[in-house]
Amino acid sequence: MTRSGAFWGVAGRALFGVRARLRWVHLVLGGALLMPFWLVGTVVVGPVVGADGVFSESPALQFGAYAVALPLAATAAALFPLTRPLSVSVARALTGVPAERFAEGPARSRAARVRTSAWFTLHAGLGALVSGASLALPPFAVSLMLVPFFPGLRDSLRLSGHQAWQLALLPVAGIGMLLALAACSAAAGALLARRAPLLLGPTPADRLAAAERRATELAERNRLARELHDSVGHALSAVTLQAGAARKVLDTDVEFVREALAAIEETARRTVGELDSVLGLLRQDDDAGGPPVTTGPALDALDGLLSRSGVPVALNVDGELAAVPATVSREAYRIVQEGLSNALRHAGRSPVSLWITVHGKKVEVTMENPLPDRAPVERPGGGRGVRGITERAALLGGRAEAGPDGAVWRLSARLPLDGRR
Template sequence: MRRALKASARALFGTRAGLRWLHLILGGALLMPYWLVGTVIVGPVVGAKSLFSDSLALQFGAYAIALPTAAVTALFFPLTRPLAVGLAKALCGVPAERFAEGPARSRAARLRASGWFTLHAGIGALISGATLALPPFAVSLMVLPFFPALRGRLELPHYPAWQLALFPFAGVAMLIALAGCAAAAGALLARQAPVLLGPTPADRLAAAERRATELAERNRLARELHDSVGHALSAVTLQAGAARRVLDSDPGFVREALAAIEETTRRTVGELDSVLGLLRQDDDNTTQLDGPTLDTLDGLLARSGVPVSLSADGDLAAVPAPVSREAYRIVQEGLSNALRHAGASPVTLWIALRGEELEIMMENPLPDTAPVVRPGGGRGVRGIAERAALLGGRAQAGAQGAVWLLCARLPLGGDR
């Protein structure tokens, strides 16, 4: 019983109930300008001598005009929804993820926001009026039995003592009833908030498109990091290992290996700065990634750490920049895979223009033993396929007999 009483008291007078009550009073304040306009219109009709007359016809007539006026105003004011969402998040006790973000753009979203504004202001005005009127009256009832002079001043009829003893209980009952009405109205608004202020199908579609765009951009940057930094680390690891083995017997080779490591890391730091710079940019229109192209392919092959035999057919300088950048990265990842899994085995590379396509083929001998599978590895081949698919092309890689073969075809008209 005690637990039930505590739960009831918390529901009527707890922090959440108080915040929702405040939310309702704010709704009444939002309706006040429309109500004043309504009194100006209704006052002459009902013959009210003052805009603040206690005439019920004036009060409810102005209320009847204020509600549709507020609804129309909210319908054509897109910022109604974010303002309403801000209030509801703070005061209604509804999880923030259940609300829509941003102004209402679609017709359905504006209708919902208008419905919420009207409901909030309409119920809030009634609760606000009751909050202003009932407490003074209830307190008067509670003190009347103890002040005979006050009863005389109010010219009240004579009440028997047992009836006067009921007056304080009636006052307390009024206050409890007011709190109950406010709690019920607040709970109603809390239930309707996700319905009227939640995302519409158009909002969900727009959010899904934003997430897809962000995910595609994140994957693109991840591919750039994987291909550039991964290739550099593989080359540096191979060169450092070779230098360590001949450290005492071939100092000249060690110096060349250290110079190659220095050059590789210097270039990789530059590419890493470029990619990290994109991560710090807030403007989606400035996220165009300018990376190496096929024009710098000779440098890549020279510092790849593996012997490469290149056969090129066609004017590679004429390849569009977006296609050329992706082709460079595909070759770079292919070399990284060969270096990582086949060591210093020779690689044969063919690059040719075939009509409206750029064809890339790369092969290297398979190692005698199966390569060690790294935890979380395998992203390179998948990244090659993603790069080709984004340009409208295709790529595949796998064992073909005694060699590992990579083949990619990129349309020259592909753009990102």
């Protein structure tokens, strides 16, 4: 293809392609939106210019009503928050602008309403001009193109006195008018497409609100991930250890195998209940208002957790566990549960020492187990348990840490009873 052919191909698509046609439809819709305000403008301007009626052909009436309609449209758009989502829906479908560049939801802030008002006014104002030209210009242009072939049209267009060469140029003038109309429509559509992300895109307040929503969703996902990791992960570790120990003595110690199977059954039963509680969080009705409902076992269920943990645990309690608030008690239970899971994974059936101290305005949890002879194998994606313990403590205003201390692995957490540091 030659350069000239490529140029005319690009020009043809710019003026008459699918995108240009969709943008023309978008402009016509804008003209239709301005029509009610224009009619109000004719009522206001008509008596001033002495027009015969609302649909008078007086240019003073037409453009005077247009001048009155624009501020009316701007005011109406600013007063209704739903103007933005409606404008976004139409612009997204017809302007060719990517959907992610538009804002979501009604215009709540003052800046968003001002931008929406500016967009609505620009859309309706340009749309009215293009719509009016699209109605008036094509019939006139076609008439000019037909004048050389239909002499009767010369009288109606008052062209009877023109010479033949002048009449021969009229079709060229008609085609030029249609091309000019297409060019103006394409230019107006391109202008709206360039301004759409600025006027209908998210404001700083919208971006902040979206970031807060994402942070809330992420926090909820992390909370559910911690619940599943601590409850199901611990149960699987205990079941794996019990099953492995039973397999090794299957032929020599039937009583131990029976006890191991009973422990596996009890662990599975309790885990199903905990899993139901965690899945219940997913079905929680956030529209009911108030904070999320706290579910799951707490420190009062600690004896059952220790008995089926699969490792010998020496428990030392100082203070009243019943005095620990429900939320703090539940998080402390999960911390102990995750500590036992870590001990099972890395130290096998080595004994664990657990101290829980309730005094003043805090509860302290400390766990120790001997370090294994060999360094534990790093698992892909491992480390979530310790990170989850740290997050749980931080959410309550406390702190937690875990790591080797001499010959033992120590986990310690301090949780304020009132949720403050």
